[in-house]
Amino acid sequence: MTRTDASDRLNRLDLIEARLKSGEALILADLAAELGVSRRTLSRDIALMRARGVPVEADRGRGGGIRLSARWGVGRMALSYDEAIDLMISLAVAEQLQSPLFMANLGSVRQKLVASFGPRQRAQVARLKSRILVGQHASNPTRESLAPVDATAIRRLHRAFVERRLLQITYSAPERPPTSRVIEPQFLHYNAPVWYVLAWDHLRQDVRTLRCDRITNAQPLGETFELRPFSLFEPALEGDHVLQ
Structure with a gap:
């Protein structure tokens, strides 16, 4: 089998599996015509899918048909x-x-x-x-002031948090001009439905609690940081160092 043939077959298998997962009961002859292959080729594809663990059930009879087993559950997932x-x-x-x-x-x-x-x-x-810290529900005024998050900024915050990388951000607090700062995202704190990052702020050289919905323009930096003692951040959970 040439590389092109192998690639075509893999693409065909993916397409068949996607069609089956949609819940359709597929007629073999119709599916073979749609894919531009013979029924014999399609039967070999189905046999290969079964060998890979996909529970394909076939109807007997002249028309023939295939479907996923009713017991089919979650298959493999590819996550970024x-x-x-x-x-x-x-x-x-x-x-x-x-x-x-x-x-x-x-x-x-x-x-x-x-x-x-x-x-x-x-x-x-x-x-x-x-x-990751889970606290009480946020107060009504805080809930009412919650804004949509910057999805790109939050994705980069999560990565910097896990990889322990410095993060450059723009932070916008009420009645203050936006500030650019470099932070160490040490802890995440959830007061439903509001997320905070407990950070060491290089601009102030101190602990700061930053609302995630007020973070934009996040850019992970190459430099990593060490985890600081939790005792350093405990006062922030009681309201100190909070940039609301």
């Missing part, structure tokens, strides 16, 4: 690095909540996700749970 980071943070939040609703399979899901990272990244994600 940023998606995996977001999921790790979400799992850490769920672990901190200690809700029975979330705990049934949380451990095994976390283990599988950690295993998908490389050795260096595994060391970084190992301490995520201890760096």
